[in-house]
Amino acid sequence: MNDIQTIEPKVEDPIKDSASNNEGSMKPQSSGRESQSQQGDYLYPWVRPYYEDPLVMSSAEGVWVRDVDDNQFLDLFAGILTTSIGHCHPVVQEAVHEQMARLGHTSTLYITEGQIEAAKSLAQITPGELQTTCFTNSGTEAVESAIATARLYTGRHEIVALRLSYSGRSTLTSHMTAQRAWRLPFGGASGVVHARSPYPYRSPVGDGAECSDFFIDDLVEVIETTTGGQPAAFFAETIQGVAGYIVPPPDYFQRAAEVIRSYGGLFIIDEVQAGFGRTGKHWFGIEHWDVEPDIMVMAKGIANGFPVGATVTRPEIAEAWQGPSIATFGGNPIAMAAMRATQNVMNREDVPTRAHERGTQLRLGLDQLRDKYSWVGEVRGMGLMQGIELVTDRATKTPDGGRAEKLLEATKEEGLLVGRGGLFGHVIRVGPSLLITEDEIEEALKRFGAACERVDG
Ligand SMILES: Cc1ncc(COP(=O)(O)O)c(C=O)c1O
Structure with missing residues (x-):
């Protein structure tokens, strides 16, 4: 279980590798390796691409991406679930060009109608009384804002x-x-404790109704044993994304919300990956659990690739944060124009319904692959957020990060882009544009099936 490093791409020393590739060899260096070498000279090492021979993207449209060598790929990962209505959507392009020519920047010191309109459009689709928004530039900042909001409102510090x-x-x-692998390797955040992930497939008591009791008992125990009993909030992703699309049991969030509220804390839900129709039928993942959070966090798909983070809460909770505070780029007019255009297209196309329909088609195809290959432990997810967990065998459920790495490479060979996640890098993640068509899903399944064939045995 200590193969956590498999999460990282395999290239040991890209700069040395590509330098030695050039020396005394007539073989031209690939564009990917060459760019990676140059990137290594100028960017931090953590800016690390997927694939042994990295993909250098040059253009894209819808779910189709081209690299600098003019190879075409069907993109099922959408820049980490972000180009929610497809790459370079014409409506977003037009809105951005128009806005950029008129007013490109203001800071939060001045009012723009565009920011108010964008917040209003969010309030129309968020559950219940969640209507007051703080715009920032990333999911990270949106989470930070949510935690600060909860701490200011409750006057408490601890986060579960x-x-x-x-x-x-x-x-x-x-x-x-x-x-x-994803934590900075020093210290820790003061006042943050962690309960067990509600991960039915790996629950020690099985994945039936009793696993919910198990995870809720653990949540209570963590509060009772590792906090002072006065937590500011319980914070959770609706579906744990980087973890490999872990979907909590059906009653988990209702019960978790009851628990945290019984201790006087708030319930914060992170919809950075699961939001904006991706899980099908509803605008937000948490609506499948029929419980209203106190604060919601959004980013990624909100503006089809423009940097927007949003923290949304009830007015009386937002009141607790009087400032002063600024976000120089928060609510930037161009980003807001991209967001409004994205939301308009999402409304017009009814993306929750589309994600449900195409997600059902995708899931059917992935389930058939699970039936075919014993190294597929589980297929799980909702709508157009589907994960394939790889194991060495179904009896032991040992995570198989090695095969997942090979499968990631094989999908690229088949002209398909997917993502990878899980603690051991052992889950393949699919999360395409919500406007992907029936034919494109069929084509993607064909390519994914061919990639599975390559790594079988
Ligand atoms: C659930 C979740 N929350 C927050 C973040 C942070 O978002 P960002 O990378 O935009 O800072 C991510 C990024 O992957 C995420 O998946």
Whole structure:
């Protein structure tokens, strides 16, 4: 179980590798390796691409991506579930060009109608009384804002998060994150404790109704044993994304919300990956659990690739944060224009229904692959957020990060882009544009099936 390093791409020393590739060899260096070598000269090493021979993207449209060598790929990962209505959507392009020519920047010191309109459009789809928004530039900042809001409102400090979570790359959010590889390797965040991930497939009491009792008991025990009994909030992703699309049991969030509220804390839900129709039928993942959070966190798909983070809460909770505070780029006019255009297209296309329909088609195809290959332990997810957990065998359920790494490479060979996750890098993650068509899903399944064939045996 200590193969956590398999999460990272295999290239040992890209700069040395590509340098030695050039020396005394007539073989031209691949564009991917060459770019990686140059990137290594100028960017931090953590800016690390997927694949042994990294993909250098040059253009994209819808779910189709081209690299600098003019190879075409069907994109099932959408820049980590972010180009929610497809790459370079014409409506977003037009809105951005128009806005950029008129007013490109203001800061939060001045009012723009565009920011108010964007917040209003969110309030129309968020559950219940969640209507007051704070715009920032990333999921990380949106999580930070949610935690600050909860602490200011409750006057308390402690946060109960979940193991296997991913919350961002700042000092606080990397320590709310509970996967070793993604945490900054120093200290920890003060006042953050972690309950068990509600992971039915790996529950010690099986995945039936009793597993919910098990996870809720653990949540209570963590509060009772590792906090002062006065937590500010319980913080959870609706579906744990980087962890490999872990879907909590059907009654988990209702019960978890009851628990945290019984201790006087708030319930914060992170919809950075699961939001905006991705899980099908509803706008937000948490609506499947029929419980209203106190604060919601959004980013990624909200503006089809423009940097927007949003923290949404009830007015009386937002009142607790009087400032002063600024976000120089928060609510930037161009980002807001991209967001409004994205939301308009999502409304017009009814993406929750589309994600349900195409997600059902996708799931059917993935389930058939699970039936065919014994190394597929579980297929899980909702709508167009589907994960394939790889194991060495179904009896021991030992995570198989090695095969997942090979499968990631094989999908690229087949002209398909997917993602990878799980504590051991052993889960393949699929999360395409919500406007993906029936034919494109069929084509993607064909390519994914061919990639599975390559790594079988
Ligand atoms: C659930 C979740 N929350 C927060 C974040 C942080 O978002 P960002 O990378 O935009 O800072 C991520 C990023 O993957 C995420 O998956």
